Amino acid sequence: MTLNLHRGSLPSSQRRASTPLPALYRSRPGAPGARPVQAEPCHPQLGHSSSCEPKASLPETRDSWSSESSDSSWESLYRVVLLGDPGVGKTSLVNLFAGVQEKDLPEQQRDPDSFDSDFHESGESTDFFEEPPDLPEEDNWFHNYCMQVGNAYVIVYSITDRGSFESASELRIELRRTRQAENIPIILVGNKTDLVRCREVSVEEGRACAVVFDCKFIETSAALQHNVTELFEGVVRQIRLRRDSKEANARRMSLYKRKESLTKKVRRFLDRLVARNNKKVALRVRSKSCHDLSVL
Numbered sequence: 125m126t127l128n129l130h131r132g133s134l135p136s137s138q139r140r141a142s143t144p145l146p147a148l149y150r151s152r153p154g155a156p157g158a159r160p161v162q163a164e165p166c167h168p169q170l171g172h173s174s175s176c177e178p179k180a181s182l183p184e185t186r187d188s189w190s191s192e193s194s195d196s197s198w199e200s201l202y203r204v205v206l207l208g209d210p211g212v213g214k215t216s217l218v219n220l221f222a223g224v225q226e227k228d229l230p231e232q233q234r235d236p237d238s239f240d241s242d243f244h245e246s247g248e249s250t251d252f253f254e255e256p257p258d259l260p261e262e263d264n265w266f267h268n269y270c271m272q273v274g275n276a277y278v279i280v281y282s283i284t285d286r287g288s289f290e291s292a293s294e295l296r297i298e299l300r301r302t303r304q305a306e307n308i309p310i311i312l313v314g315n316k317t318d319l320v321r322c323r324e325v326s327v328e329e330g331r332a333c334a335v336v337f338d339c340k341f342i343e344t345s346a347a348l349q350h351n352v353t354e355l356f357e358g359v360v361r362q363i364r365l366r367r368d369s370k371e372a373n374a375r376r377m378s379l380y381k382r383k384e385s386l387t388k389k390v391r392r393f394l395d396r397l398v399a400r401n402n403k404k405v406a407l408r409v410r411s412k413s414c415h416d417l418s419v420l
């Protein structure tokens with residue numbers, strides 16, 4: 125498993141300090157803060173991993189960065205979207221996962237406004253990104269886009285904030301509405317478990333909510349780095365399990381279709397044979413009844 129981190133300096137007017145802004149958002153023409161991709165200094169810094177090389181030849185929008193990409197030379201990219209109220213710890217979780225400590229970075233590279241992490245494993249890449257919390261009204265498109273493009277969703281709430289737990293439920297309902305027919309992995313995360321005395325949402329409530337909403341559930345503490353690796357590995361596993369079962373289903377279906385088409389061929393042959401016989405029978409019947417004016 126190798127990790128990549130790409131950073132770039134961006135205008136911060138649209139975002140809170142800790143909010144990472146995905147490259148996708150940045151590359152949208154006309155969007156506030158949007159910049160041409162080639163102007164970004166972040167991608168050359170991806171060079172720590174052998175699997176990042178093909179990115180140089182990628183098209184410039186992330187619309188084409190999909191696991192269904194027809195370009196087989198490029199690894200699969202899975203987009204994991206982190207949703208949740210401001211302040212619940214989304215950025216902290218992603219930062220931890222990427223193994224980034226701000227203090228480890230040179231002063232000039234410290235840019236809390238921008239952050240993306242790529243998680244590369246077995247030729248696959250998982251891109252975690254979160255929605256900027258204070259987007260202007262006209263940028264509702266990005267929220268809608270997030271709801272459409274994720275291959276998996278991590279809905280984070282703080283166990284010390286019941287309001288964020290309720291927001292998590294609403295987000296789950298919204299996701300269910302937008303991605304109704306799809307079997308996408310959703311993980312409900314209760315963060316800040318280290319703040320034991322301030323707990324407002326019990327583990328049982330979190331678990332019950334996950335059962336009701338048919339998603340996975342885990343409690344984490346970004347502060348204590350508890351369950352963070354389990355969370356992100358779990359996300360990748362969920363994506364793979366669904367992908368594998370989808371592929372197995374597709375294989376089963378194509379086998380079934382092949383079998384069915386063989387059966388159909390035999391049936392067509394038999395039908396033709398029966399029809400020929402039926403014509404002879406019909407002719408015989410007609411000739412027998414030709415004297416009966418009461419029948420055809």
Ligand SMILES: Nc1nc2c(ncn2[C@@H]2O[C@H](COP(=O)(O)OP(=O)(O)OP(=O)(O)O)[C@@H](O)[C@H]2O)c(=O)[nH]1
Nearest residue numbers: 142143210211212213214215216257316345346347
């Ligand atoms: N005690 C404790 N504090 C945490 C934990 N996770 C995050 N925090 C703190 O909570 C605050 C908000 O964390 P962020 O990671 O910025 O939260 P966010 O959801 O990304 O917030 P926005 O960027 O506003 O969307 C920061 O001060 C973090 O240090 C945790 O597990 N335990």
